[in-house]
Amino acid sequence: MVAELATSGRCMTPGRCSTRPRSSWMARPSLARRQMTLPSRASRRPFTASGICCATAKDGQRLQPLKMRIPAWKSAGMPWEAAVPSRPPSSPVALIPVDRSHRAVLGNLGQLYRHDLSEAYGHLPNDDGTFNDRPLDRFLAGVDPQRRAWLITAAGRTAGFVMTTPAEDGGMSIAGFFVVRALRRTGVGRAAAGQIISLFPGRWSIAFQRYNSGVEAFWSQVATQVVGDSWGIHDGPTPETRPPDTFLTFTTSVPASV
Secondary structure, three states: OHHHHHHHOOOOOOOOOOOOOOOHHHHOOOHHHHHOOOOOHHHOOOEOOOOEEOOEOOOOOEOOOEEOOOOHHHHOOOHHHHOOOOOOOOOOEEEEEOOHHHHHHHHHHHHHHHHHHHHHHOOOOOOOOOOOOHHHHHHHHOOOOOOEEEEEEEOOEEEEEEEEEEOOOOOEEEEEEEEOHHHOOOOHHHHHHHHHHHHOOEEEEEEEOOOOHHHHHHHHHHHHHHHOOOEEEEEOOOOOOOOOOEEEEEEEOOOOOO
């Protein structure tokens, strides 16, 4: 009977065992189980960048990915991706006349100013990483006494500078105007421009380059707020070493504010 059980796979004693044939999984591992191998730890890639679980078959083909539950804090984005830095305080705006104690501050701001202009002018820094700024150097050296400069402050912090010089055709002109990037489009520049114009009532001639549409729009807004529509604009001659200047002109008879 034992021999018959081993060969037929059936129990020959009624009531003592089941008459069901012995299944293949009871006798030996199935073919699918024997062929299935787990990937090594180095080759496991349970998640993709999109949060989808995936695996690789033994033959190298990618299996159908399975979507897994992604934690809410991941799907909502990282905290540093959602945070937007707030702008620094932009008021009140004040002008501080530059004296000898401000030489280092004005020199540092002048380097930032020249760096902004270097793209349009095609200027490169010197070997020591600094840019040439002859007008500022002449002012700091006291060579040009008619050139004057003020530091621009916003909420008591350094925000930029403005420099004036007599215009060639009479009146006053802006020789340099700079506001740090963190305070641009906050009203600091317009407030500073209005204050400097109010210090010198009369004719003004402000030069800028048309390649920079933002600068043209800025000074046009300043002129409109100071004198309304009573201002003009014209292009000057084209120099050989830099972009041509465009001149915006107007005349004030009383102290103006922006």
